[in-house]
Structures are given as C-alpha cells and as structure tokens.
Amino acid sequence: MPEVLSSHEIGLKWERQGVFSHEGYERRHMLDFENGAVIAAGGAGNDFGPDPEKMLAASLAACHMMTFLALAAKKRLQVLSYDDTAVAELSRRDDGKFYVSCIRLSPKVVFEGDKVPDDEAIEAMHHKAHDHCFIANSVSCEVVVTPLKG
Numbered sequence: 001m002p003e004v005l006s007s008h009e010i011g012l013k014w015e016r017q018g019v020f021s022h023e024g025y026e027r028r029h030m031l032d033f034e035n036g037a038v039i040a041a042g043g044a045g046n047d048f049g050p051d052p053e054k055m056l057a058a059s060l061a062a063c064h065m066m067t068f069l070a071l072a073a074k075k076r077l078q079v080l081s082y083d084d085t086a087v088a089e090l091s092r093r094d095d096g097k098f099y100v101s102c103i104r105l106s107p108k109v110v111f112e113g114d115k116v117p118d119d120e121a122i123e124a125m126h127h128k129a130h131d132h133c134f135i136a137n138s139v140s141c142e143v144v145v146t147p148l149k150g
Contacts (some may be wrong), residue, residue, distance in 0.1 A: 056100060061086035119147075
C-alpha cells in the first residue's frame with residue numbers, strides 16, 4: 001500500500017425530488033469543496049451544472065495547468081495568461097461498458113518579458129507538465145495535449 005501524502009475531501013449532497021424510479025430520478029446534486037466553493041452538478045446532458053465527465057476533464061486540465069505554471073515559475077518565465085479547452089471523450093468498450101477513453105487538452109499560454117520561450121520549449125514544458133501532473137498519473141485513459149500558439 002502506498003504512503004498517503006495528503007488527502008483531498010469534497011462533500012456531495014443529493015436529495016430526492018419527486019418520484020424516484022427506474023424511469024427517472026433527479027440527477028442534480030451539490031458538491032462542496034470547502035471555503036464557500038459549492039457548485040451544482042448533475043448527470044450528462046443537464047442544463048444546471050457540470051457532469052462527472054466534464055469534472056474529470058476539468059480536474060486534469062487544472063492539474064496540468066498548475067504543473068505547467070510551477071515549471072514556468074521555476075524557469076523564471078513570466079506567464080501572462082493560460083487558456084485551455086478540455087474535452088473528455090466517452091466511448092463504449094467491447095464488453096458494452098462506457099468509459100472516458102481520451103481527454104484532450106488544448107492549452108494556449110501567453111508569455112511576456114525578456115525570456116519568452118519558443119514553440120519547441122513550450123511543447124517540452126507541456127510534456128514535462130503532463131509527466132508530473134498528479135491527475136494524469138492517476139487516470140488510465142489516453143491524454144492528448146495539443147498546445148496552441150500564443
């Protein structure tokens with residue numbers, strides 16, 4: 001069993017609204033991330049909050065960004081902005097079960113100052129960020145990072 005270095009807890013609350021049956025039930029629930037950060041979430045295709053697949057993509061994108069920013073800070077680079085679009089692709093396995101087969105990131109980073117890295121250096125930083133991202137190291141799906149030019 002690996003040594004636990006830290007734990008990251010959230011609260012989840014769901015309550016029945018109306019009828020609960022095999023034909024349908026309320027999918028809206030609340031996620032409490034502490035410090036006042038509470039979001040409404042739901043199942044796929046809802047109109048009130050992110051579904052678990054979007055939250056998985058968001059977790060991976062945020063972890064990749066935080067790792068990238070740490071690398072940039074260590075290199076004394078000045079990051080002006082970081083934008084990304086993350087997409088979780090749902091597929092069906094041969095046994096019929098659904099799964100997230102791939103998460104695609106399309107980060108666009110804008111630098112300023114005297115030390116602006118070239119495209120090759122930025123791509124290398126994204127590769128290193130992916131290698132060190134906690135969430136990327138935790139998922140079994142394919143992760144594709146395609147940096148966009150800033």
